[in-house]
Amino acid sequence: xxxxxxxxxxxxxxxxxxxxxxxxxxxxxxxxxxxxxxxxxxxxxxxxxxxxxxxxxxxxxxxxxxxxxxxxxxxxxxxxxxxxxxxxxxxxxxxxxxxxxxxxxxxxxxxxxxxxxxxxxxxxxxxxxxxxxxxxxxxxxxxxxxxxxxxxxxxxxxxxxxxxxxxxxxxxxxxxxxxxxxxxxxxxxxxxxxxxxxxxxxxxxxxxxxxxxxxxxxxxxxxxxxxxxxxxxxxxxxxxxxxxxxxxxxxxxxxxxxxxxxxxxxxxxxxxxxxxxxxxxxxxxxxxxxxxxxxxxxxxxxxxxxxxxxxxxxxxxxxxxxxxxxxxxxxxxxxxxxxxxxxxxxxxxxxxxxxxxxxxxxxxxxxxxxxxxxxxxxxxxxxxxxxxxxxxxxxxxxxxxxxxxxxxxxxxxxxxxxxxxxxxxxxxxxxxxxxxxxxxxxxxxxxxxxxxxxxxxxxxxxxxxxxxxxxxxxxxxxxxxxxxxxxxxxxxxxxxxxxxxxxxxxxxxxxxxxxxxxxxxxxxxxxxxxxxxxxxxxxxxxxxxxxxxxxxxxxxxxxxxxxxxxxxxxxxxxxxxxxxxxxxxxxxxxxxxxxxxxxxxxxxxxxxxxxxxxxxxxxxxxxxxxxxxx
Amino acid sequence: xxxxxxxxxxxxxxxxxxxxxxxxxxxxxxxxxxxxxxxxxxxxxxxxxxxxxxxxxxxxxxxxxxxxxxxxxxxxxxxxxxxxxxxxxxxxxxxxxxxxxxxxxxxxxxxxxxxxxxxxxxxxxxxxxxxxxxxxxxxxxxxxxxxxxxxxxxxxxxxxxxxxxxxxxxxxxxxxxxxxxxxxxxxxxxxxx
Numbered sequence: 001x002x003x004x005x006x007x008x009x010x011x012x013x014x015x016x017x018x019x020x021x022x023x024x025x026x027x028x029x030x031x032x033x034x035x036x037x038x039x040x041x042x043x044x045x046x047x048x049x050x051x052x053x054x055x056x057x058x059x060x061x062x063x064x065x066x067x068x069x070x071x072x073x074x075x076x077x078x079x080x081x082x083x084x085x086x087x088x089x090x091x092x093x094x095x096x097x098x099x100x101x102x103x104x105x106x107x108x109x110x111x112x113x114x115x116x117x118x119x120x121x122x123x124x125x126x127x128x129x130x131x132x133x134x135x136x137x138x139x140x141x142x143x144x145x146x147x148x149x150x151x152x153x154x155x156x157x158x159x160x161x162x163x164x165x166x167x168x169x170x171x172x173x174x175x176x177x178x179x180x181x182x183x184x185x186x187x188x189x190x191x192x193x194x195x196x197x198x199x200x201x202x203x204x205x206x207x208x209x210x211x212x213x214x215x216x217x218x219x220x221x222x223x224x225x226x227x228x229x230x231x232x233x234x235x236x237x238x239x240x241x242x243x244x245x246x247x248x249x250x251x252x253x254x255x256x257x258x259x260x261x262x263x264x265x266x267x268x269x270x271x272x273x274x275x276x277x278x279x280x281x282x283x284x285x286x287x288x289x290x291x292x293x294x295x296x297x298x299x300x301x302x303x304x305x306x307x308x309x310x311x312x313x314x315x316x317x318x319x320x321x322x323x324x325x326x327x328x329x330x331x332x333x334x335x336x337x338x339x340x341x342x343x344x345x346x347x348x349x350x351x352x353x354x355x356x357x358x359x360x361x362x363x364x365x366x367x368x369x370x371x372x373x374x375x376x377x378x379x380x381x382x383x384x385x386x387x388x389x390x391x392x393x394x395x396x397x398x399x400x401x402x403x404x405x406x407x408x409x410x411x412x413x414x415x416x417x418x419x420x421x422x423x424x425x426x427x428x429x430x431x432x433x434x435x436x437x438x439x440x441x442x443x444x445x446x447x448x449x450x451x452x453x454x455x456x457x458x459x460x461x462x463x464x465x466x467x468x469x470x471x472x473x474x475x476x477x478x479x480x481x482x483x484x485x486x487x488x489x490x491x492x493x494x495x496x497x498x499x500x501x502x503x504x505x506x507x508x509x510x511x512x513x514x515x516x517x518x519x520x521x522x523x524x525x526x527x528x529x530x531x532x533x534x535x536x537x538x539x540x541x542x543x544x545x546x547x548x549x550x551x552x553x554x555x556x557x558x559x560x561x562x563x564x565x566x567x568x569x570x571x572x573x574x575x576x577x578x579x580x581x582x583x584x585x586x587x588x589x590x591x592x593x594x595x596x597x598x599x600x601x602x603x604x605x606x607x608x609x610x611x612x613x614x615x616x617x618x619x620x621x622x623x624x625x626x627x628x629x630x
Numbered sequence: 631x632x633x634x635x636x637x638x639x640x641x642x643x644x645x646x647x648x649x650x651x652x653x654x655x656x657x658x659x660x661x662x663x664x665x666x667x668x669x670x671x672x673x674x675x676x677x678x679x680x681x682x683x684x685x686x687x688x689x690x691x692x693x694x695x696x697x698x699x700x701x702x703x704x705x706x707x708x709x710x711x712x713x714x715x716x717x718x719x720x721x722x723x724x725x726x727x728x729x730x731x732x733x734x735x736x737x738x739x740x741x742x743x744x745x746x747x748x749x750x751x752x753x754x755x756x757x758x759x760x761x762x763x764x765x766x767x768x769x770x771x772x773x774x775x776x777x778x779x780x781x782x783x784x785x786x787x788x789x790x791x792x793x794x795x796x797x798x799x800x801x802x803x804x805x806x807x808x809x810x811x812x813x814x815x816x817x818x819x820x821x822x823x
Contacts, residue, residue, distance in 0.1 A: 134653065240659055248664050261752050261755070262754070263675070
């Protein structure tokens, strides 16, 4: 089998592929597609849709926080009964808004929209595979995500409102229908939607890992993988290990809610009446949830960091600084992400000694994170920087990663966390380091790989405007929140301005809200640019950024199967930029070392001999097979 | 010439494992994580006190024996398939499927035994956890039985033989895993109830 396949590459195997292409109709090409590129685009467009919804929800609650006296009658057509007769937002719906904003942004936008898009789109293209290991499972992964989205979307419109217990849905608040309107049907739909989402993530993750391990092209060893692929690979590993735990947590919650068990419920009195549930432990839920919840942060962030590594290296025209250090620090983050979850629970009644251990482990994460930041900065250092929009967004990510990461060191300390937990300080922290950083990674990726996705360029000038408005806007929104938080302003409160110590922050809240609205508005520029460029953008050249990785060796509009002929073989790592002695400032991975004697380093000369022997061998086999066939 | 062909076989080494088999192993990892989290939750919850003490149904010993036997018979079927002994393969598959169903029925009787002892799904988490463990395991086992039956049917259609073992191998892996998972759960319960 293997022999036939290798030897007759271009002859049979690939003509066969092209044959398939002619039978595609609209449904198999755009809807129930098994082509990883189209599935990636489906994830992207769905992710953008959810980002708009999630953003709009945040604008509504920012209006409430910044302008508590504002009359919101004009929202009545959209929100109906959730605006009361005085024109005020219903407090219950406020809670639903923050819950849904969190759920949508964390899971639907920054997990599915980021990892789903770029893992699907880039893994086969950058490792040299024709498609994912299982195209069908990949398709299933998207449609489970879609179904999950449909259920979550419907829950926004039901009478009792969507889930409202925060995106962490802690019981007993989420377990008892009597607790709040959102804990009724809305919560049930949340759980069903999340079950489908977990199934989708696992199907996707299994596929990504299998593909990266089993389907790399010849010569693509792990030490020659682009850092994007390393990041997607480790993200999938994290997801594979942590999402099942969320499933367990959700399953027990379902039993508590619908079957009357007492996993999380104990000694609860409602209206003076004791509930029958005894013996449950709400902290148990927190342990299970955060065992997913913390790795989830890195599921969101690692792909963005991988994308940034690639884009910064390409646009600095320099090899990434510390390729191995980057991989090791990502591995370190992957492992550490599983043993720090309880730092979300410092004030949940945990043993303080245990708190110190988790504090120590948490602070260790600063090391691999700092290594990564250092490597980004040293890659930029004295590079021939090209400020494409993708590059700007990548640098923006590094900026957020630093400023948001620093506050993480504060929050990781169990003593300081007593003051800061559940305040806007936390909100500022994770919106910078996880939310905005990952969002910028997503944007960087879209600007950078748009030419490969749609064969056209996005407008750079609109990209610059989009970048600067968003970059400044994000800091305007989240920087003031640090002050509000240190002052003790708690998150998730409908209104906190009636107190003497907090009403002086009304102006600051107003400022934040205005900045948030402007930042959201700036995203419309992106939306226009994205959809306009898809049809009317400048036709892209084959390798517009002059990058080394394999995806730029495909045709402008790669068909299902990616390469029309043989899959290219890889001879070098992906970061040979500005190599001394080379004619061009980049050498694609497909160029053999033997073709670039002028730039080879001493140890590479050794490899050249090996390479020549392999190439000669292969030709022998080809000739032998041909003579045998004829 | 033979040597040259050898070389090409080796060159394909990055594809070290059948992708679907690999994906199955990853799926097994997710199942392991589900049960690892549930059993950890059990320990965490148990350490907080207010824990109902009761004896495990003795039927668990029988079902454990049944599932070990089913693994042995499946392995016998697998070895037979390797030797192209199709008759033994079919007998082995039939025995395995029957034992699998017997295990499921046995688990159902264990629930009846639990109810007799007044250990209910709704009540003290000690009992609820037991139902969740056995129920969730049985759910996975049903998927394993479906897999067994698929292989059984294809064995009658001459689709399982020494040249075509991938599906059979995946089925064997999954079934041994499910058996091992049950033994783990049973040992865990024996030690921690």
